[in-house]
Every structure is written in C-alpha cells, then in structure tokens.
Amino acid sequence: MEEPGTALLSDLRAALGAEAVLTDPDVTAAYARDEMPLAPSGKPLAVVLPADVAGVRAVVRCCSAAGVPIVPRGAGSGISGGANAIEGCVVLVTTKLDRIVEIDADNRLAVVEPGVVNLKLREAVAEHGLFYAPDPSSFDWCTIGGNLATNAGGLCCVKYGVTADSVLGLDVVLADGSLLTTGRRTVKGVAGYDLTKLFVGSEGTLGVITRATLALRPLPHAPGTLVAAFGSSRDAGAAVSGVVRAGLVPSLMEIMDATTIDAVQRHLNTDLGAGTEGGTLLLCQSDVGGEAATAELAAIAKVCEAAGAELVHATDDFAEGELLMKARRSVHYAISAYGATMTDDVCVPRTRIAELIEGCERISAEAGLKIAVCGHAGDGNMHPTVVYDAAVESEFGRAKRAFDAILELGLSLGGTITGEHGVGKFKQEWLERELGPIGLDVHRRLKKALDPGNLFNPGSMFSLD
Amino acid sequence: MEEPGTALLSDLRAALGAEAVLTDPDVTAAYARDEMPLAPSGKPLAVVLPADVAGVRAVVRCCSAAGVPIVPRGAGSGISGGANAIEGCVVLVTTKLDRIVEIDADNRLAVVEPGVVNLKLREAVAEHGLFYAPDPSSFDWCTIGGNLATNAGGLCCVKYGVTADSVLGLDVVLADGSLLTTGRRTVKGVAGYDLTKLFVGSEGTLGVITRATLALRPLPHAPGTLVAAFGSSRDAGAAVSGVVRAGLVPSLMEIMDATTIDAVQRHLNTDLGAGTEGGTLLLCQSDVGGEAATAELAAIAKVCEAAGAELVHATDDFAEGELLMKARRSVHYAISAYGATMTDDVCVPRTRIAELIEGCERISAEAGLKIAVCGHAGDGNMHPTVVYDAAVESEFGRAKRAFDAILELGLSLGGTITGEHGVGKFKQEWLERELGPIGLDVHRRLKKALDPGNLFNPGSMFSLD
Numbered sequence A, B: 001m002e003e004p005g006t007a008l009l010s011d012l013r014a015a016l017g018a019e020a021v022l023t024d025p026d027v028t029a030a031y032a033r034d035e036m037p038l039a040p041s042g043k044p045l046a047v048v049l050p051a052d053v054a055g056v057r058a059v060v061r062c063c064s065a066a067g068v069p070i071v072p073r074g075a076g077s078g079i080s081g082g083a084n085a086i087e088g089c090v091v092l093v094t095t096k097l098d099r100i101v102e103i104d105a106d107n108r109l110a111v112v113e114p115g116v117v118n119l120k121l122r123e124a125v126a127e128h129g130l131f132y133a134p135d136p137s138s139f140d141w142c143t144i145g146g147n148l149a150t151n152a153g154g155l156c157c158v159k160y161g162v163t164a165d166s167v168l169g170l171d172v173v174l175a176d177g178s179l180l181t182t183g184r185r186t187v188k189g190v191a192g193y194d195l196t197k198l199f200v201g202s203e204g205t206l207g208v209i210t211r212a213t214l215a216l217r218p219l220p221h222a223p224g225t226l227v228a229a230f231g232s233s234r235d236a237g238a239a240v241s242g243v244v245r246a247g248l249v250p251s252l253m254e255i256m257d258a259t260t261i262d263a264v265q266r267h268l269n270t271d272l273g274a275g276t277e278g279g280t281l282l283l284c285q286s287d288v289g290g291e292a293a294t295a296e297l298a299a300i301a302k303v304c305e306a307a308g309a310e311l312v313h314a315t316d317d318f319a320e321g322e323l324l325m326k327a328r329r330s331v332h333y334a335i336s337a338y339g340a341t342m343t344d345d346v347c348v349p350r351t352r353i354a355e356l357i358e359g360c361e362r363i364s365a366e367a368g369l370k371i372a373v374c375g376h377a378g379d380g381n382m383h384p385t386v387v388y389d390a391a392v393e394s395e396f397g398r399a400k401r402a403f404d405a406i407l408e409l410g411l412s413l414g415g416t417i418t419g420e421h422g423v424g425k426f427k428q429e430w431l432e433r434e435l436g437p438i439g440l441d442v443h444r445r446l447k448k449a450l451d452p453g454n455l456f457n458p459g460s461m462f463s464l465d
Helices: A006-016 A025-031 A053-066 A118-126 A144-150 A195-199 A233-245 A258-268 A290-306 A318-329 A331-336 A350-367 A393-412 A428-450 B006-016 B025-031 B053-066 B118-126 B144-150 B195-199 B233-245 B258-268 B290-306 B318-329 B331-336 B350-367 B393-412 B428-450
Strands: A046-048 A070-073 A090-093 A100-104 A109-112 A167-173 A179-183 A208-215 A224-230 A252-256 A280-286 A311-315 A340-343 A371-376 A381-388 B046-048 B070-073 B090-093 B100-104 B109-112 B167-173 B179-183 B208-215 B224-230 B252-256 B280-286 B311-315 B340-343 B371-376 B381-388
Touching: A006 A046, A006 A053, A025 A046, A025 A090, A053 A070, A053 A090, A053 A167, A053 A208, A070 A144, A070 A208, A100 A118, A109 A118, A118 A144, A144 A208, A167 A195, A179 A195, A179 B428, A195 B195, A195 B428, A224 A233, A224 A290, A224 A318, A233 A252, A233 A280, A233 A290, A233 A350, A252 A258, A252 A318, A258 A280, A258 A318, A258 A331, A258 A371, A280 A290, A280 A318, A290 A311, A311 A318, A318 A331, A331 A340, A331 A371, A340 A393, A350 A371, A350 A381, A350 A393, A381 A393, A393 A428, A428 B179, A428 B195, A428 B428, B006 B046, B006 B053, B025 B046, B025 B090, B053 B070, B053 B090, B053 B167, B053 B208, B070 B144, B070 B208, B100 B118, B109 B118, B118 B144, B144 B208, B167 B195, B179 B195, B224 B233, B224 B290, B224 B318, B233 B252, B233 B280, B233 B290, B233 B350, B252 B258, B252 B318, B258 B280, B258 B318, B258 B331, B258 B371, B280 B290, B280 B318, B290 B311, B311 B318, B318 B331, B331 B340, B331 B371, B340 B393, B350 B371, B350 B381, B350 B393, B381 B393, B393 B428
Parallel strands: A046 A090, A070 A090, B046 B090, B070 B090
Antiparallel strands: A100 A109, A109 A208, A167 A179, A167 A208, A224 A280, A224 A311, A252 A280, A252 A371, A340 A381, A371 A381, B100 B109, B109 B208, B167 B179, B167 B208, B224 B280, B224 B311, B252 B280, B252 B371, B340 B381, B371 B381
C-alpha cells in the first residue's frame, strides 16, 4: 500500500515544482511552530511555498481533494500558535508571494501580496510621504498576510487603530479553490456584507489571503516624547483616564509597572528615572509636529502632574525620544533574562488599567512568581508576563494558573482575553468562555458555511463540535 | 378556514399587547416604505412595535414558527427600499427601543438601543464633551439602528469614517430568537471573528440589532470653512487629488457641479459666487481649532489655487461657515424643485471624481435629462441626481437608463455601486454584478448559515437563488 499522502505530495510537486514542496523533517520542523512555545504543534506532511495565486489555488484544490488540512502561515512571528502545524497537515507558507503590486499615492492605497514584510511596506510607502500604520512589535520581520490573519495591533493603535482599520479589500482563496475578491479600492462602500473584516482576524480558518488593498495615511511628523513617573500604578492609571477624558489623542501611550522597570534597568544597565521604588512609568508620543506637538505633550504633562506624577519630562528631540522608546522596546528581552515567560494579552477598558496591574501584583504574590506588566495604556491592551523556571516542574503549572488568573481578572474587568495576539491553538477554551454558547455556535456556523470540509487550520481558534 | 396569519397575529398580540400590533391598512401603509419611491413594497400583514428586547425575541420566535418573513425597520429614512415591506410580512419597528442606556465618558463609549435618533445621541454625548461622528443627512430623524443596518455615512466620513468605524459591539436577535452579543467594550480585541462588522451594513437580512456599544471621540472644535470656485469639474477634481496628495485631512470636503450650483442659487435666491458659468464649487472644513485650523485651510487654499481656482474664500466665523453649508444642505430640495429625481450613490477613487462628473454631463446630454452632481469629494462618494418629469411616461425609462449608465460609469472608474445608501430592494442586480458569482455565493452561504429559514428581509440585497 502507498504511504498516506504520497499521491498528494506528487500532485503538489506537479503543481508547484519539486523545490516548492518540502518534506525533509529537519527542514519542515522550522515551519511547524510560531513564536508561542506553549501551544501544541504537530508534524506536517509537507511544507509548500507557492509563488503565486495559481499555486495557492492548486495547493488548496489538491489538499481539499485529499482531505488533508492546510495551515496557512506567514513569517511565523505569531504568539498564539495559530500558525502551528497540525499532525499530517500541509503548511502553506505565503512568504514567496512578496510583491508590492502597486502604490497609488493619490488615492492613498497600496496593493500587496501577503508575503510582504511589514517594514518593507512601511519603507516603500514612506518614499511617497505615506504611512502604513499597523506596527506589531515584530514589524521588521512579520508579513502583511500574518498581520491580516491575526488583525495585528501594535504601538500605533491608540491613534491609528488595528490592521482591520487599514484594509480596503482582499483576494482570498476559498476551500474549493475559488478566488474571492472582497471590498474595494474606494474609501467608502456598502455593497454587500463586509466580507473583508470577516476574513481579517480569522486566523487562517476561512481561507488563504493572496492579495490585499491597504489604506495609507499621510506620513506623520517625527514624534515628540514624554515620560512620566508615578509612585503607584493607581496614579498612572488615573493619568491614562485623565488623558482620555481631556480628549487628547497621543500617537503612543505605553505603561510599564515597577517589575518591568526594574527588569529593563538591569538589562540596559541604566536608570530610567522612575523615582520611588514601586513606581510606574508612562511613555507618550505626539506626532502632530511642531508647536501642536509641543502643546499636546504639555497638555498630557499637565494631566500627569494632576494625577500625582513625581517626574515629567518631555522632549521634541527625536533621538532622545528614541532612547526612551528603547526602554519600552527592550521589555521582552529584559524580562526573558529572568527565565521562561508566558505573556498575556488582555485588553480592558482604559479606566481599569490600575485595577489590572494591582490584580497582577496580587496574583504574583499568590503564585510566588514574578509578573511584569507593561502594555498599550492608550487602548487598555496590557501584556502581563509571568516569569517561571522551566527547569522546576511544578513552576509551569503555577505559572499557567497565574496566566489564567490574569485572563479571568481581565474578563471580570469588562475586558477581552486577547487584544491583539489572537486565540490560535493556545486560548481556545478562553475564547469559548468569552463568546458564550451562542457566539460560539455562530462561529461554527460561519466556519461550516465557508469551509464545509474543515480544510483550513481545523481546531485553531475553536473546534467544530 | 382561518385567515392566513390570524394565529400569528393573536400570538403577537399576546406577546406584545394589542396596542403594539398594528393591522389597520391605513396605519400600516405608513410603515410599508422608506424614502426611496422607486423601490417595490408590499402590504404587510402587521406592523409591530416591541418596546424591549424580550418583545423583539418574541416577535422573531412567533414569525419564525409561522414562516412569516420579518422586515426590520427604524425611522424609515433609508433611500434604497431596504426597509420596504414584503407582501404579507411583519414589519418590526425598533423605534420604541429608544433608550440611551449608558454614556461612559472616561472610556469614550455609549451603549444605546436601536431606536435612539442620531441627533439625540449626538446631543447627549456633546454634554460630556464627546462626539458621535456618523452624520447621515437625515441625522435629525434617522435612528442608530437604521444607521447600523445600512452602515450609514455622511459628511463626516472623510475624516471620521462610516458608522462601522464607530461600533464596538452589538446585541442581535437571531432567527431562532436567541440573543447574540458581539464585540466588546474595549478599544481593541481580536477574540474570534469580527461578527460586529458582519451585522453592520447587512441591511436587516441577518438579525435584529437590539443594542449597540458605540465608540465616541473628543468633541472637535467648531469648524472653519473654505469655499473654492473652479471653472471646470476637472480643475476641482485636481484640487481634491491635490488635497489628498498633500496629506491634508479636512473634516469635510464637498463638491457641487454647475447644475447643482444653479439649482441651489435659484432655490435660495442667492449668488454662491461660483464665478464662470459651468463652474464647480468645493466646500471644505477644518475642525482642529484655532491657528491649526487656519493653517489647514490656508494649505487647502494653496492647493485649490494651484489647481486653478477662480476664487477661494476661507472663514473661521462659524456662522458664515454655516451659511455656506446651507447651500450644500439644501441641494436635495433645490433639485427636487425641478421634478422627480433619482439620486445615485456611486463611490469612485478620489482621483476619478472629475471623470465621473464629465461622464454625467455626457449621460445627461444623451438622455436629454438634467443631471446634477454633488457629493462627498473627500471620499469619492458622489450623488448624481437624474431629474425627470414623472407625468411623462417615457421619461421614467430614460431616467432609469441614465441612472444605470452612471452606475456603469462608476464601476468602470474602479468604484462601487453604493458608497453609503445601500442595496435594499432597488439595486440587487447591480450588487450581483459588483460582487460577481463567487462573492454572491459567499453572501448566500453566510445568509443561509445565520438565517436558514430566510426569515429576515428575504430578497433584499440579494436573493437566495
């Protein structure tokens, strides 16, 4: 009898050429996981790298006929296991579809293939004085396809929204291999259901995105930066609420708790000037330029002072601002120096940030584990990170319980279990809980309607029964 | 034998109380149509006015059991026939669900029922220094529920987007009477598919929205206004492209062609100062306040002059600006004075506006009918209005052919057949054409997945076969 999948492999090689179909386990292993080490992954039957939409359609048709699931994947920078392989699946990598097809500066839009790296698009449109806003932390290596699949966020969201807010239309290969075009090239349009937004954030469970029309914005000015130090997370939280209440819209507003500050100070061997031990830092930027930026930062400074800031420093010097931003950007590495980490992604109403940080302190004390909290204060999307010793068996369970307690806390504060990282193969039970039985049932009905054979990323996000 | 529907009527009366179930044909006729006179409508079996979500669910359960279709409806300000009754249906009016449930100023959100009038919400949140952006022309009488169902636009869209861009979450009664909650109260969130955006703009074909959580913005400043007169639509179009290319984001940018200007001047008995006959007016506003607004309007003025404007006038006087806006707001009434009208709603890439206006001149000459073009230049959403004499039988056919030729032209310019009015019971064939067979098939599959009995607004937007 033939090995299972032999016929499929031969079909895939015929369609794509042998060099685009990888089966060597040492090679395919590199495509079997994303950046979330805790999510399960299986061994793929093959990894395929089609170079155009015809190739993607051929892969979908072949796998559909063979009843072999497809896991679509970009660069693999995801942190929810959404791109992790399923045992015996075909991993469909979209990185070879990497053309910037068009930049239409006069209509402020770009047409791109999914394999284009976020940074490459940002640089290309900047040459036209334009700005592609979504900026996930992995912007220098993640792909637009992955950004679309996860509806990626970033530091820009407080002012410019998430990936979905910059998408006008998509080409998507459906489970039967047909090519759906959604949306439009115009700024507005209400012809039919909003299929574009249905596919954005569907984490590869409904189809494979092969092209996207993206909305661009005028390139903002180099930002001015403000840092404010508070004696407590409560004061910092009050400042965040105050900024929102005052109608201010900074282009960035990040928060770092005492544990995070301590880690960053050790990592960078510097003093962030956070003042009192147990203090909290708020980092804000304004990109409106010139006097308007100075005025915006001055207004934010005033709010911070009224909320009890111990120190406020604003600068319109871009280089100095970048140094301050370096502290924020190094958080992940600084905390990783302590041990293994589990990074949460709860998003709470902006007024509840202080409660979330205080709750994390309580959970940390109960678990006997370090929890560092930082996040996008401007939109309430917080990333508490639980640190544990992977070599001590009991610590993993304790860390996971702390991680879950943070999600529980986030929901109890009126929040969501994922602000920007997604559900993937890691938070399915939590999604079920957040959606409730009716919401879950609607998800299943939509999935069955568009992917009746459960071809795409089955079991990711939610299961069909 | 019982009259068809007698049992249903008795069930509805038992559920809602007799006074909330209208069957007198003279009364129900008032609920059988929206503001689009050309779309077909039938005679409803009954019009029901539930006062709460329990009432809505009861109506849905009763009608579902009886196999009688439901047409959901707000104030009836729509202009695509989407809320028009189907013969023998139950019209479900949501205007009695009219509570502003909550205004959370610190989190910049409001929770409202669908029957809240747009203006009432705008006024209520303004008291908190906040702004609900979407402003369809009928804002003083249309309801939020209708705005959500049609994904309504307005003059604000160039800067603040459409209704969908201000929605965080919904409660929706599904075809089986269950209550689905979508979205969240947080700014960001990627837990599951974006069901919220799927229901927004679905024109009452997927469920009945009974509650919405809406995102608010800081209240902008009173706008400064600029008017520019051009000798041709081509020059005005070049100015629009120039504004976009310069990275300027006015809070309003409207265009009026020569036929529109002439109609408004007659209607208001005034001179709009459009200069040369055959001229085109551009109207822009900036709501950033103070010197920044003055600077923004000055930059727009510069672009207009470079594009060949014959006259540019800017004012930071709010009252003077309102006078200028009055000309734009009276367009509908001014054109209606000429005769019966068919108003189109094509949206084209912003660089193609001049071609659209010129094309309308050609179509007007060919049809021998007046066509006045005005619209939201800032987002390319144009409203060419075909004028005809309803008393002359042959003119209707000619007008409809001109109307269709404009849609054809819009599509050929890379546009869409509806920028903000919707498809309803008037543009189904055009939707089919814009979507193509694969897009249409996906629409049908989604509709069947969520409304397997075709209970909600059957045949509106598209038919199931």
